[in-house]
Amino acid sequence: MKNLLYLVLFLLAFSACNRKASDASYSWASDLHQRLLTDxxxxxxxxxxxxxxxxxxxxxxxxxxxxxxxxxxxxxxxxxxxxxxxxxxxxxxxxxxxxxxxxxxxGEQVSTSDRANAENLPEILAATDGRGDSCLAAPKRMRVTYTLTVDTNAVPAGEVVRCWLPYPRTDIPRQQDVKLIATSEPSYTLTSEGTTHSTLYMEKRAVSGEPTVFSETFEYTSYGEWHDIRPSDVLPYDTTTELYRRYTSERDRHIVFSPRLRQLADNLTEGEDNPYLKACRIFRWVNDHFPWASAREYSTIDNIPEYVLDNRHGDCGQVTLLFVTLCRIAGIPAHFQSGFMMQPRAWNLHDWAEVYFEGIGWVPVDQSFGLAPYAEKAGKPYFYLGGIDSWRMVVNQDYGMPLVPEKKYPRSETVDFQRGEVEWTGGNLYFTEWGYHMDIEYLNY
Incomplete structure (x- = not known):
């Protein structure tokens, strides 16, 4: 019995030493270098x-x-x-x-998502007047099975793999009736309402010669939203509130009020006092100057808005962070929001924002979709400044916040959270070591 006790104590000590060695050997500089080599x-x-x-x-x-x-x-x-x-x-x-x-x-290529939005926007506009509580319309009910598969032998057999999957938020008015149907593991943890990143967390031991698979199935209903904002509807801000102070402040590392960004925000809004018209100027300027382009991993970029200015292009999250930063400098409360666009046969990761107008409240803004031709055809060129289509899954209310339960190693995506995150005691599992897939059943389309 005494020998067994000594063996257990030895194994615990050995395990602790191994963890310390593993922690000590980790270097963000080396990790970043490998991420850059991948991109x-x-x-x-x-x-x-x-x-x-x-x-x-x-x-x-x-x-x-x-x-x-x-x-x-x-x-x-x-x-x-x-x-x-x-x-x-x-x-x-x-x-x-x-x-x-x-x-x-x-020739001109029209994307599948644009075609779906071109059908959806008139549906939303016809069902709303943009006033009061009647701004939600055109609900889409979806059943989703999300699967994350870690490569065979990416983790030694017997080691515990920790996995965070994206899960639809339950604290967003335009996202309702969220229902968890099934999970691959009997034990799981769902984040509570109000947590920045909405996740479903599970653990599983790796098996030699087999991939490690995590999955979840859920249903939810996504509504389109539209606020037909008139400048006269927007009241002066109460600058003493916690909301105003929080959402007009800087946030490391990607909402930084650099001299260049301050000067840019001042130039764009010069001579204009109305917050909505200020936001319109910023929205149009970003739309007109930064074409969409496929982005390198956000974790490899020091300051995303500055990167957009330097490189004169940006994907959805990059132009969103530029828009949010310029709005905050201009005294307009704004925050990052993200998850997925869920159009049939065109689902993808996607980022957008929300801005706060006194007298109206928080409204959605999709800077990446911008002044879309189909929105102009529907008679509302600024639809995506105050409106959003029905094809969304909201996962995040901000960027770069801790996961629940907390992740030990730096995330694969240190800014956004969409594809999921995976790690084991030996380190983070980067995107090159696993894949993800989403099967969507449209229940009322």
Missing amino acids: FCLTEAQVKDYIRRYLPDVTDEQMRQWEESGALECMMLDGEKRYFRNAGPNLFRIDSLCREVKLAKE
């Missing part, structure tokens, strides 16, 4: 091969010009120039002349 994985020759599909006679001088302008994203890593994994396609989104060349060759 910047192409050679110049590979990128040129893509560009030649549209510009057969591309020259080295053109390559250098595009690199200088930020239209062709690259960096020096380990002594060699490496290009972003989507540098080629992005060039034909960012550079106006390249965009015209591709358009002439392939």
